[in-house]
Amino acid sequence: MAPSKLPTLDEFYAAAERVGGQITKTPMLESHWLTELTGSPVFFKCENLQRTGSYKVRGAYNLMSQLSSEEKKRGVVAASAGNHAQGVALAAKLLGIKATIFMPVGASLPKYQATVDYGANVVLTGAIFDETLAAAQDFTEQTGAVFIPPFDHIDIVRGQGTVGLEIMEQMPDVDNIVVCLGGGGLAAGVALAAKLKAKEMGRKIKVYAVQASEAAAYPASLKAGRPVEVKINPTIADGIAVAKPGKVPFEIIKSHVDRVVTVTEDEIAKAMLGVMERSKLVVEAGGAVGAAALAAKKLKLKGKTAVILSGGNIDPLLLQRVIRHGLAASDRYTNIAVMLPDRPGQLVRTAQAVASAHANVVEVLHTRHGNGLEISEVELDLSVETRGKAHRDEVIESLKKAGLKPRLFEN
Numbered sequence: 064m065a066p067s068k069l070p071t072l073d074e075f076y077a078a079a080e081r082v083g084g085q086i087t088k089t090p091m092l093e094s095h096w097l098t099e100l101t102g103s104p105v106f107f108k109c110e111n112l113q114r115t116g117s118y119k120v121r122g123a124y125n126l127m128s129q130l131s132s133e134e135k136k137r138g139v140v141a142a143s144a145g146n147h148a149q150g151v152a153l154a155a156k157l158l159g160i161k162a163t164i165f166m167p168v169g170a171s172l173p174k175y176q177a178t179v180d181y182g183a184n185v186v187l188t189g190a191i192f193d194e195t196l197a198a199a200q201d202f203t204e205q206t207g208a209v210f211i212p213p214f215d216h217i218d219i220v221r222g223q224g225t226v227g228l229e230i231m232e233q234m235p236d237v238d239n240i241v242v243c244l245g246g247g248g249l250a251a252g253v254a255l256a257a258k259l260k261a262k263e264m265g266r267k268i269k270v271y272a273v274q275a276s277e278a279a280a281y282p283a284s285l286k287a288g289r290p291v292e293v294k295i296n297p298t299i300a301d302g303i304a305v306a307k308p309g310k311v312p313f314e315i316i317k318s319h320v321d322r323v324v325t326v327t328e329d330e331i332a333k334a335m336l337g338v339m340e341r342s343k344l345v346v347e348a349g350g351a352v353g354a355a356a357l358a359a360k361k362l363k364l365k366g367k368t369a370v371i372l373s374g375g376n377i378d379p380l381l382l383q384r385v386i387r388h389g390l391a392a393s394d395r396y397t398n399i400a401v402m403l404p405d406r407p408g409q410l411v412r413t414a415q416a417v418a419s420a421h422a423n424v425v426e427v428l429h430t431r432h433g434n435g436l437e438i439s440e441v442e443l444d445l446s447v448e449t450r451g452k453a454h455r456d457e458v459i460e461s462l463k464k465a466g467l468k469p470r471l472f473e474n
Contacts, residue, residue, distance in 0.1 A: 111375030119150030125222030142199035152181035214248030215309030224252030238366025245303030247312030278304035302349035336389030
């Protein structure tokens with residue numbers, strides 16, 4: 064994209080005017096625990112509290128509100144497993160446009176139901192997202208409906224950039240903005256809009272983008288100087304798991320985002336738990352990567368920082384697993400296996416050793432049928448609530464002092 068064709072500040076203002084009456088101006092809340100951890104003020108831009116639970120409605124509404132009367136009559140179509148689906152569905156409802164949303168067969172029930180509740184016709188098809196996308200594109204060709212892309216469109220970028228304008232309005236003295244990065248629509252819009260606004264104000268800011276390490280297409284693409292496709296591994300941050308950057312956002316990101324970093328699955332889970340426990344906010348994995356980058360010290364920033372919590376749509380069953388994983392990654396939920404002779408009193412002996420270390424047993428599995436067990440042995444698998452690594456080590460030492468042979472094992 065030539066510099067002359069980049070969105071202008073006036074175009075971002077126009078997008079803000081279009082979407083302003085239809086979206087929530089989400090709050091900026093200080094994260095006291097991250098402020099204490101990093102030594103600099105950290106604030107959350109709470110797009111997890113946005114209508115539909117994410118920022119996606121901004122770009123969808125900005126694009127769809129500019130369709131011609133004839134295009135609106137043809138309806139719109141989108142392919143998405145979650146947030147984009149809900150954003151398009153709500154925008155279509157507000158604009159009186161018929162929407163058909165293609166979702167993978169394995170889409171979570173809450174996301175499916177939310178999209179239906181916004182009035183969209185939902186078609187479940189495809190075992191993987193590529194199949195779902197192909198079905199949506201076929202539908203577009205057959206019906207003439209307008210395809211609404213999730214990130215690779217200039218009006219999507221303009222709409223998402225309204226988040227950046229709001230941050231600059233709510234916190235004019237911000238020094239850094241940290242944003243999640245998938246296909247690039249949000250990061251591109253925020254980086255360009257915020258930097259243009261900062262320039263108008265006579266100051267400079269920096270923008271940092273964060274990807275999940277298992278789905279990090281941008282580092283390779285930035286190195287190559289063009290969008291390249293990478294292999295995506297399973298990740299809890301499915302909302303930002305994009306194999307290839309969009310052409311439109313890539314051109315903006317390569318010149319306006321100061322740095323791209325990645326965070327691991329454990330770091331994401333710990334951040335989600337931290338945001339929930341300390342800030343009382345429910346955030347999906349993709350929405351928590353910015354907080355993860357600060358908490359894991361992947362970014363060490365000076366001055367005042369705004370972290371965008373981009374979405375809060377998470378399946379309750381996945382949330383349950385993430386909480387447990389986050390506790391384990393923080394050494395607050397420890398799994399211990401103990402081999403015991405198969406005779407009375409051994410369970411009490413083990414429980415007393417754990418209790419003497421002031422730990423709480425959450426779950427017990429007692430089996431005589433594990434691999435490698437002798438006929439006279441049993442295995443006791445304990446799930447123990449601990450206060451951190453030091454306390455976990457104290458529990459292990461207490462079990463050893465009781466004459467037992469504990470070993471740690473993964474979830």
